[in-house]
Each structure stands twice: as structure tokens, then as C-alpha cells.
Amino acid sequence: MAKYKLEYIWLDGYKPVPNIRGKTLIKDFESFPALEKLPNWGFDGSSTQQAEGHSSDCILKPVARYLDTTVKNGVIVLCEVLHPDLTPHSTNARATILDDPETWFGFEQEYFLYKDGQPLGFPAEGFPKEGQGRYYCGVGYSLMGDIARKIVNEHLDLCLDAGINHEGINSEVAKGQWEFQIFGKGSKKAADEMWVARYLLMRLCEKYGVDVNWHCKPLGATDWNGSGMHSNFSTKYLREVGGKEYFESLMAAFDKYKAEHILVYGPDNHMRLTGLHETQAIDKFNYGVSNRGASIRLPHHMPKNGYKGYLEDRRPNSQGDPYKIASRILETISTVPIPK
Numbered sequence: 001m002a003k004y005k006l007e008y009i010w011l012d013g014y015k016p017v018p019n020i021r022g023k024t025l026i027k028d029f030e031s032f033p034a035l036e037k038l039p040n041w042g043f044d045g046s047s048t049q050q051a052e053g054h055s056s057d058c059i060l061k062p063v064a065r066y067l068d069t070t071v072k073n074g075v076i077v078l079c080e081v082l083h084p085d086l087t088p089h090s091t092n093a094r095a096t097i098l099d100d101p102e103t104w105f106g107f108e109q110e111y112f113l114y115k116d117g118q119p120l121g122f123p124a125e126g127f128p129k130e131g132q133g134r135y136y137c138g139v140g141y142s143l144m145g146d147i148a149r150k151i152v153n154e155h156l157d158l159c160l161d162a163g164i165n166h167e168g169i170n171s172e173v174a175k176g177q178w179e180f181q182i183f184g185k186g187s188k189k190a191a192d193e194m195w196v197a198r199y200l201l202m203r204l205c206e207k208y209g210v211d212v213n214w215h216c217k218p219l220g221a222t223d224w225n226g227s228g229m230h231s232n233f234s235t236k237y238l239r240e241v242g243g244k245e246y247f248e249s250l251m252a253a254f255d256k257y258k259a260e261h262i263l264v265y266g267p268d269n270h271m272r273l274t275g276l277h278e279t280q281a282i283d284k285f286n287y288g289v290s291n292r293g294a295s296i297r298l299p300h301h302m303p304k305n306g307y308k309g310y311l312e313d314r315r316p317n318s319q320g321d322p323y324k325i326a327s328r329i330l331e332t333i334s335t336v337p338i339p340k
């Protein structure tokens with residue numbers, strides 16, 4: 001027997017974006033516990049905007065677990081929040097989203113590392129002398145500093161050790177801005193892993209005295225890029241059959257439901273989707289091959305390959321909830337009949 005340290009994490013009730021909360025439960029297990037071995041637990045919902053003080057109990061139901069190599073015998077236990085009668089809490093989006101294991105999602109999470117209220121590496125006053133240009137996939141101390149790369153590489157290892165399908169890293173266009181990618185089959189799998197990857201990054205940054213700023217336009221209306229969470233997706237039909245006609249019907253549906261998509265694509269997106277800085281304007285919908293100013297970008301090989309493959313929705317932002325984003329994409333796809 002060993003004492004396992006189970007870090008139960010969940011999404012709280014804050015609006016417009018939830019925070020991740022966590023608390024630790026110690027339990028004896030022979031070996032790394034299966035999900036079925038992990039009990040429901042509870043917390044005080046009146047401290048997380050999920051209940052009133054006079055009836056404060058909320059239930060944590062484990063839905064996935066991950067190896068946590070930062071703690072001896074550590075396990076991260078991702079939970080859904082339930083009412084005491086075990087019905088899903090209104091803040092528990094995961095419980096009601098559409099899911100289809102044959103639809104694959106690849107999320108590109110952009111974010112800023114922040115220190116003392118500024119992007120990491122910014123001078124105390126004003127902006128770096130060097131404007132945007134050389135930070136994207138950049139190298140060298142004066143551009144990248146000496147902490148960020150430690151953080152992103154350590155984060156990568158934490159994710160891989162946890163069994164998360166982390167697919168890559170790049171530094172982004174603004175100073176102090178980075179990206180990582182998570183790929184998963186099914187909206188729950190991909191979005192679960194994205195939330196846990198976000199959690200691991202925030203927790204890792206604590207020891208560096210650095211915060212993660214997830215806002216989509218932390219520097220406001222300046223000439224510095226915002227942060228997105230481009231959401232790449234492919235259904236079985238798109239991967240295996242595709243075709244121009246089906247593709248065009250699909251894009252017509254995405255156009256029709258553009259407002260519904262924007263509703264779940266993250267807060268303050270009007271600050272980011274301006275038509276500048278590699279975005280399309282928030283009230284417009286278009287698509288284009290290799291077009292980084294489009295709402296949806298087709299990778300260049302897609303039309304050449306008979307419109308088979310995956311699509312990149314560039315509108316979701318860095319604070320978007322991947323559960324809701326994936327579910328909305330599935331909902332729009334479901335309105336388009338598959339050709340006979």
C-alpha cells in the first residue's frame with residue numbers, strides 16, 4: 001500500500017470564464033488507481049460561486065485521472081461538479097456537451113506569461129524597443145529571456161508524463177507570448193486534456209513567480225497580437241470522403257450560425273477579432289486556403305486532396321471553454337446532411 005495524493009480539480013462558477021480549483025485527498029492504493037477506484041468528494045460551493053451558504057455542498061465526480069510527477073504518488077483527478085442529488089450543476093458544461101469519438105480536435109492554446117502586471121520580458125515602463133517581428137519561433141536571450149523556455153519545456157514534460165496528448169510548442173508573435181497544442185479524439189477527451197494542461201501550466205508557473213494571462217487581448221488596442229485558441233477539427237466523413245459540395249454546405253452552415261459560435265468562443269473576442277493581426281472581424285464569416293485572415297482556414301493540401309482533411313476555426317480565443325467550443329462545432333456539423 002502507498003499513500004496516494006489525489007488532487008481533485010474542477011471548474012468553478014465564475015463568469016464569464018471559470019477558474020480551475022483544486023484540493024488534495026490522501027488515500028491508500030496498491031498502485032496507480034483506476035478511475036473507478038476514485039470516490040466522489042465534495043467542496044464548499046459558496047466559496048466558488050456554485051452554491052448559497054445555507055446549502056453549500058457540491059459534489060465532485062471524478063471523470064478522468066492523470067499521473068502527477070511533481071508529487072510523490074501524485075494523481076490529478078479531473079472532476080465534474082454535481083448537486084447533492086447527483087444531477088449536473090449548471091456550471092458543469094461537460095455533462096451536457098455533444099461528443100463523438102470520431103470527431104477529432106486539435107486546440108492551439110496561445111497565452112502570455114506575465115510578471116509584475118506585464119508580459120514577461122517587457123521593460124518596467126512602456127514597450128520593448130524591438131516591436132513585433134522576431135519573437136515568433138524566436139531564439140536568443142535578448143528576445144526570449146531565460147525563464148520562458150524552462151517553463152514551456154517543463155510543462156511539456158508534465159503533460160506527456162500525465163498522458164496528455166501535447167503535440168507541440170512555439171513562441172508567438174508578441175514578446176512573452178507562447179502556444180502549445182493539444183490533440184484528442186472526441187470533444188471530451190480533447191477538452192479534458194486542454195483544461196488539465198492549462199492547470200499544469202498555471203501551477204508550474206507558481207514556482208517561477210510568473211502568472212499565465214489567458215486574456216485574448218491583454219495589451220488592448222495596441223500593435224501587439226492577441227491570443228487565440230484555434231480549434232482544428234475533422235469528422236470521419238471529412239477525413240475519409242470530403243468533397244467540394246459537402247465542404248461548401250458545411251461552410252454555409254458555419255456562416256449561418258456565426259453568432260452562435262461567437263457566443264461560446266470566449267469573452268472579449270471583439271477586442272481580438274478586428275480584422276487585423278491575423279484575424280477576421282467578429283461579425284463576418286469567411287474561409288480561405290492558407291488564409292490567416294479568415295474565420296476558417298483550410299490547410300493548403302485540403303482542396304488538392306478532394307476537400308478531405310481537417311479545418312481550422314481561427315475564431316475561438318485563449319479564454320474559450322474547449323467543452324463548449326467543440327460542442328458548438330459538432331452542433332453546426334450535425335445540421336448538414338451527409339450526401340447519399
Ligand code: ADP
Nearest residue numbers: 104105106107108167181182183232233234310
Ligand atoms: P498552425 O499554427 O499552422 O495553425 P499548428 O501546428 O499549431 O498549426 O496546429 C495544428 C493543429 O491541427 C494541431 O493541434 C493538430 O493536432 C491539429 N490537427 C492535425 N490534424 C488534425 C485532424 N485530422 N483533425 C483535427 N485536428 C488536427
Ligand code: MN
Nearest residue numbers: 108179181230
Ligand atoms: Mn499554431
Ligand code: MN
Nearest residue numbers: 108110172179
Ligand atoms: Mn499561434
Ligand code: MN
Nearest residue numbers: 108230312314
Ligand atoms: Mn493555427
